[in-house]
Structures are given as C-alpha cells and as structure tokens.
Amino acid sequence: MARTTAIESVGVNISRNYRIMGLGDEVQKAFCSMFPSGNCGVFLFWRIMHLIVSIWYFFLWLVDMFESFLISSGLLKRYKTLDISRVQYLAIVIDSEEALHTLKVLDLLLWLAAIGLKNVCLYDNEGVLKRSEQAITEILKNEKRFKEITTNNPPIDEKGMSLEFISFSDGKEAVARAANFLFKKHYSSENKEKPNFTESDMAGALREIGYERPDPDLMLVYGPARCHLGFPAWRIRYTEIMHMGSLKSMKFGFLVKAIRSFTMVHQNYGLQCHRCPPISSVFHFILQSHFYKIFSNKLKFYFYVTGAKNSLEDLSQILVRRIAIESSLFKQWLKNIQTETGMLAN
Template structure:
C-alpha cells in the first residue's frame, strides 16, 4: 500500500473512533440527565410535575417481561404508585400470564372476566402503606391474543358459510378491519384500546400484547422493572398529557 492510502485509512479510522466516542458520550450524558431528572421528580423538586392532568389517560397498559412479572414486590410497588397518581384503569400484560394467574387466586371481587379492583395483591406481598384509590386492573396473557383471534376468525368463517351467500353464487370472503373488530368484541376479546403503553423489560417490543388494541396507542420503553423509578413514571404520564394526537379516518 502507498503512504497516501495508509494515511487516508488512518484518518478515516480516527474519524470513526471520534464519532463513536462522541455518540457514546452523548448517550451517557443523556442517560445521566434522565436519571437525575427522575430523582428530582421523585423528591418533588420540579414544580411542573406536581399536578398531573390525566383526563386524556382513560386506559393505561403495562407490559412486563414474564421473568420480571414474578417479582411481586416490584409489581405491587408499581400498582401502588399508579394508584396514588390517580390512574383509574390499568391493563397488565405478561406473555406467560404470571399476574393473571396470581389475580385469579388472590382477588375475590371481579368486575368482568379478568378485571379486578385493586386494593393490594394478597397477604403474601409486602404492605407498602401507600395511599390507594380505587383502580381497576385487567390482566392479560399471550393466550388472550391467540385465543381471541382464533375465536374471531371462527365466528367470521361460520357467518360466511352459514350466510345467504353460500351456494352457486357464493362470493369470496372479504373481511374488513371493522368485521374483525366486531367479531373480537362479540367473542369477548375486544376490550378498550390503551391510550398509553409502558413496556418494562429488556426488549423494546410489546411482547405479544393484542395488536388490534394498539392502533393509536403511545408506546414508551421504561427499561427493566427492577430499576423502575417513580419519577420516570411521572415523567412519562406528564409527557403524554401534553401531547396532541390527530386521528385520521
């Protein structure tokens, strides 16, 4: 190789290294600033976060990795925080149904198939002594998504084959989004669409949460459940309350 080629490679390598260092530094600074802001919010030192206006948050979804969903103390703390913030309706989802099974055994009162009014999650959990308000919790698992779509598809197919269109003049089925939404509702798997979804876990995805309920949902990744912060939840709810969404037709 010529001296000129070697010099060019060295310069390009140096620029590449400097770029990566700059990006890494900005990422580290952003992470430190975010954590500092969360701690200041938790201690009530940032005035703008004192009053949350949650009128637009009618339904909140929480997605948690199933391994972390087994940490009952963290889940109890999370529900406690949400209750004190004034959240009224929460949909909790983990793909293996860890919390769904716990609620079915621990809660005596139910509002619907899996909807529970929360005042604590059983005597085996640590009492956190927080100020709790009435909060309805709907527990879902991965089976709700698969079972729901299968039952809805079966209903649509049954309606098609048993309808007036059978016989020689039978048309090809053309199911619309509205048809599927109506079928899901008819088989009991429709459910309200969350306004905001908070994801806890290593993956930046909804882990199989029923996709038909996420058309206009704001999705925020919150990091691991074990490192959850009160200030981070307040910040997420505050940012959501200050957003304006345009819904197309």
C-alpha cells in the first residue's frame, strides 16, 4: 500500500513537472516568434526608438495644429498678405478614394478662391473629380453658395476661378496621340531619315494635337502617398511638389503656409552642360559620402555591441564600394572640366 502511494506521488510529480516544462516550451516558442533573431536587445532598442520617433512626430503635429490655428485666426501678420503672383497655375492632386469626398474638395476650392488663385488643375488617378466636373463648377458659379460656405474667409473675387479636370487616362491618351502624330510625320512617309525623338519633339507633338497646357508652378498632393500619382510628367518639369497629408485633415492654415513657403523660395533657371553633372548632384555626392562615413562608424559600434558583425561587414563593403565609385566619377568630371575649359575647379 505504501509502495503504491509512493509510486502515485512520483507519477504526480512527473506529470506536474512535465506540464511546467510544456508551459516553459510554449513561453519559449512565443518569445522566439516575437524575437526571430533571438536578440531581445535589438528588438527592445527598435521599440524604444519607435516610441521616441512617435512622440516627436506627435509633438510636431501639435505645433503644426497650433500654428494653423494662429494663421486661420489672422494672429500671424506675415501670413496676412500673400504674393500669389508666383502661383500662376496650381495643381491639386488628390487620391482617388479621398476624391469621393466632394464636400471636402469644394471647401478646398473655396479656400483657394478666397486666397485669390485664378487657375487650378484638379487631378486624380481614376477620374473621380472629372466625372463630378459639372456639379463642382455649378456650385462654384453660385455666388450665394460661396458666401454660405465661406462666411469666415475673405470675400471671393468676382472674376471666379478657371478649373481644369484631368485624370490618368488623359495622360495616356495624349501620349498615344502624340506618338501617332510623330509616326505619321516621320516614319510613314517616304523620308529615309528616321530621327531620334527628343523631349522637344514630344512637346511639339503635344502642342500640335491640342494638348498643350501650362506647367503648374506648385503642386499640392492630398493622400497617403508622397508622389504625383500619375500626373502627366511632361507638365511638372519645374513644378514644386508638396505633400499635404490626408484630405480629411486639411486645414486652411496649412494651405496658406504651403503657398507662402513656395512664394518665399528663389528658383534658378538656366542651361545645363551635358558633360557636367548638376550642381545639386555634386553637393549630394559630398554630403552623402560624408554621411556614409559617419553612419558606418555609428553602425559599427552598434552592431559590435549587439553581436551582428556579419551584417556590419556586408553593409560596410557596400558603402565603401559606392563611395569609391562616386569619388572616381567626381574626379573624372573635374578632370574633364579642367581639360576642356582650362579652369581650376575647386
């Protein structure tokens, strides 16, 4: 009887230990799924960095909201008068899903009219705004509707605002018709010389078929993506592009600030030598190379502490090779300048 009790107690202890070991295995599997590399320090470091960056961006958002409130209230004097003469043509690019909010689009157009902008191009990829062109223009022509919506904004100019509605299909159609025009002009004739088309040839073809439109001076993008969302590329050669965030969270103060910041920028236009890289590329090369040196040293210390030496060696080799290639290209460019012009390039 005593022997049976002892055997049962041993069996209970074994089963209890087995359950504890099984629970430990489950916890270990959970931690392994959370930390695939097995390095908890790296995961904790990135979580802390993510928290710091999130707090920083939240602080910047609060500052922007407060500044937008001050601009809308007219408390900041420098935003009361805008030199909109530099914004002769404004492009508004809206994500197709957000373009479905027609009231938001109308509010944005009313703000632009209140600021005094005369020529505005509305674009979305799927043509949502273009299908609503008639409804939008009818509302904007109604002066009573203007006053009802913009009671807190400056008075609207009586001359109104010229609107252009385009979509991605318009750009494709324009390119197809321009290519067909060039083909008929140069390749379908008996002329044996087949020229290589350039940008000027394409621009001339677009002008001939009636697709010549002014290039926007400023483009405001509303949506999650930081890009022009397929806006015709031949019309944004010198366009300043600004990402404004979501259309739902747009503010009048943000709009005024974006336009003022564009009017305060000095733009240089000139010829570019085909043998020389742009000056911006030169400065980008210098800053990028210096940044790589500093960044690689920082990563070297961090990866050495965390133990990820292989990743450091691969990254360092890539950075060193890129710096060497860019340095040789930069030296060759300087040599060409000295040889052709006899100038000393410092």
